[in-house]
Amino acid sequence: MATAVETLGKLERRITISFPLTDVRTEVEKRLKVQARTAKAPGFRPGKVPLKMVAAQYGYQIESEVLNDKVGRAFNDAANENNLRVAGFPNIVPKEEAAEGQLAFDATFEVYPEVAIGDLTAVEIETVQADVSEAEIDKTIDILRKQRVHFHAKGEAGEHGDGGEPIAANGDRVTVDFVGSIDGVEFPGGKAEGYAFVLGEGRMLPEFEAATLGLKVGESKTFPLSFPEDYHGKDVAGKTASFTITLQKLEWAHLPEVDAEFAKSLGVADGDLAKMREDIKVNLQREVAGRVKARNKEAVMDALIKVAELDVPKTLIAQDSERLAEMTRQDMAQRGMNVKDVPFPAELFAEKAERRVRLGLILSQLVGDNNLQATPEQVKAQIEDFAQSYEDPREVLKYYYSDRRRLGEIEALVLEENVVTYVLGLSKVTTKAVAFDELMGSNAQA
Incomplete structure (x- = not known):
């Protein structure tokens, strides 16, 4: 009883x-x-x-x-x-x-709360759009070339030339010996032999790169270097050291030509450059579409949080905090990090968990009130869209339909898209064009 x-x-x-x-x-x-x-x-x-x-x-x-x-x-x-x-x-x-x-x-x-959703027709939402131009395609090709760079001894004649005058310049790969001291005393981490880096990439402190520029193989230079106050090496942060560097090896970067062989290396079997550019454009458009969708979904979710009134159960926040902590631990372990003895307090994830739970309750209310459930046809279409970027789309379909949990993830994704479409259809929407670089540098997540 x-x-x-x-x-x-x-x-x-x-x-x-x-x-x-x-x-x-x-x-x-x-x-x-x-x-x-x-x-x-x-x-x-x-x-x-x-x-x-x-x-x-x-x-x-x-x-x-x-x-x-x-x-x-x-x-x-x-x-x-x-x-x-x-x-x-x-x-x-x-x-x-x-x-x-x-x-x-x-x-x-x-108990679950009552969810009161305000007037969606009065909500103002700013969405974004972006285009892929020829300039973005050219820029992507440059990145792909740099990913396939190979180095040759600078000043020595070879198949691709000699690279010009044999002095260190931005873009060259240099191999140096160096030793640093503070008040005449060497410090841990301030000495190395055969250390290689590419000038101009910013891997070294500016004074270090500036001192290396203009050197020839065998030449040395002594110079002062001031470590920033926030430098990761606490023993030397904020201090000035004296460094001596010796250039041991100098190589220039040869980028592959944009020719049939380059196109073939990107998977274009016949080496057709026009086909290569079209493939790159399609991939960029797919990536842009995904980023735009994520940004616009984020805008809708932010609007829903503002317009909805509800109390969020602490129990659900605590459960989701624990789930997020465990997901973070597993992700870090999969990346090869030793997290065996690292604490992951659930409290650190409480703010994110509260947002996730709040949105989940709001979406559940909207879906139930407006019949926005994912249909089998929508789920299949979403999986087929994912499959386009894989060599064997049939395997992708099999991957999702063979596991109810995986299929549930797709259903949840479609459900969110249904909500986004529904809200945008009611609210006052303005659209802003954003630059390609700005969009690709964002990581919007709902």
């Missing part, structure tokens, strides 16, 4: 549930007899172990299972009888005072 529902706060509720102690004992004895049929003990044949020995070995475990089952069933029955939408899991503790022959428990829990 259960008492009437007590209201402890906006969302917090409490129910006291109880049942006869004899019910527990009867069920425990029943399960012990079942356990005894297969129980094993030294000196006894299987199934012939005395019930007292079975009780001594399994009694505590079985009693805990029975209590959990009965308390869980009683709580669920009480929640259903009172039409309660329980958020998360209840906190169930034994009640100190109970009627004779009864076991009693207090179940404290939260």
